[in-house]
Amino acid sequence: MLFIVMFLVGFGLVMIFSTSSYKSTLNFGNPYHWLIRQCFAVGVGAVFMAALTWFDYRILNAKIIAYGCYGLSVALLIIVLFIGAAKKGAVRWISIGGFQFQPSEVAKIFLVIYLAYILSQNAHRMRTMAAAVKVIIRCLPIIGLVAYQNLSTAIVLTAMVGVMIFVVSPKTKELLGIALSGVAGLVLYLTFSNSYRNERVAIWKNPETHPKGLQTMQALYAIGSGGLFGKGLGQSMQKMGFIPESHNDMIFSIICEELGLFGAVCLILLFMLLIWRMLLIAMNSDDLFGSLIVIGFMIHIGVQVFINIAVVTNTIPPTGIPLPFISYGGTSILVVMAEMGLVLSVSRKIRM
Numbered sequence: 001m002l003f004i005v006m007f008l009v010g011f012g013l014v015m016i017f018s019t020s021s022y023k024s025t026l027n028f029g030n031p032y033h034w035l036i037r038q039c040f041a042v043g044v045g046a047v048f049m050a051a052l053t054w055f056d057y058r059i060l061n062a063k064i065i066a067y068g069c070y071g072l073s074v075a076l077l078i079i080v081l082f083i084g085a086a087k088k089g090a091v092r093w094i095s096i097g098g099f100q101f102q103p104s105e106v107a108k109i110f111l112v113i114y115l116a117y118i119l120s121q122n123a124h125r126m127r128t129m130a131a132a133v134k135v136i137i138r139c140l141p142i143i144g145l146v147a148y149q150n151l152s153t154a155i156v157l158t159a160m161v162g163v164m165i166f167v168v169s170p171k172t173k174e175l176l177g178i179a180l181s182g183v184a185g186l187v188l189y190l191t192f193s194n195s196y197r198n199e200r201v202a203i204w205k206n207p208e209t210h211p212k213g214l215q216t217m218q219a220l221y222a223i224g225s226g227g228l229f230g231k232g233l234g235q236s237m238q239k240m241g242f243i244p245e246s247h248n249d250m251i252f253s254i255i256c257e258e259l260g261l262f263g264a265v266c267l268i269l270l271f272m273l274l275i276w277r278m279l280l281i282a283m284n285s286d287d288l289f290g291s292l293i294v295i296g297f298m299i300h301i302g303v304q305v306f307i308n309i310a311v312v313t314n315t316i317p318p319t320g321i322p323l324p325f326i327s328y329g330g331t332s333i334l335v336v337m338a339e340m341g342l343v344l345s346v347s348r349k350i351r352m
Contacts, residue, residue: 069114077146080094107142112300204317227261230263
């Protein structure tokens with residue numbers, strides 16, 4: 001699994017340079033500007049991952065740590081509403097000195113730790129649907145605060161919570177009913193919500209005619225022009241200012257253009273292999289707490305990859321969510337590498 005993670009991180013750095021060098025040269029006079037920043041984040045993330053790999057994850061299975069993670073997540077998500085830094089119209093960052101981070105990304109780790117503790121300590125009580133609903137209600141403050149500014153991340157968190165509860169309380173019919181109710185609520189929310197989200201849906205429906213559908217159309221052009229084997233690494237035309245977020249959320253479209261369908265499928269298969277390895281670790285974990293931690297992070301990676309690719313291919317309405325390990329973003333890479341460190345920590349404790 002470590003090799004897969006290292007390959008994904010390395011591939012991400014290569015693609016960030018390929019997609020950002022042109023725009024970086026125009027904006028900063030240095031083609032390596034965004035690559036250097038991402039390399040720094042990867043370096044810090046590697047330290048976190050190594051430290052957490054050798055850290056005994058069972059120390060986290062304590063009430064004070066679990067509730068501390070919950071309280072800190074809520075506090076950070078409230079703080080960002082009042083003093084958050086804005087980027088491209090979205091207030092999602094907290095700035096401390098020259099360092100900025102997204103509380104919604106940090107909440108992914110903290111919520112998994114909190115929920116793993118609650119579920120593992122109360123597994124014998126989770127046989128009733130009422131108990132499962134109580135746990136869901138406990139998670140709503142974090143999910144609600146995240147949804148206020150970042151609906152896509154809230155959807156990822158909801159999926160993580162739902163699957164972790166299902167592992168402990170596999171009540172298929174009841175949880176399916178809750179899931180369908182949630183989907184119906186999401187549809188109603190998107191239908192009657194603010195103009196910003198209505199606009200996203202309008203772009204998705206008619207990207208060809210909508211004034212702001214340019215990025216979606218250019219991403220589809222990039223995917224289509226890549227063919228089977230692509231134009232070659234670094235040979236993309238769409239990254240030359242046609243796709244504004246080519247090194248961020250839309251990086252998969254440039255991967256398709258430069259490496260073709262073959263490269264895109266290989267990347268997806270690599271993600272599937274990583275998820276399969278995480279599933280094996282979860283199934284063989286020595287305790288329920290460790291298994292739930294791995295399951296939570298596995299769902300995070302899987303759902304986020306699915307949403308990102310679905311957005312790039314215009315399968316679902318556009319939303320800002322990065323491709324794990326690949327997209328540019330310091331907080332995102334730090335979080336996923338820290339998660340992989342905890343997964344490897346669980347793996348180390350498995351008795352062979």
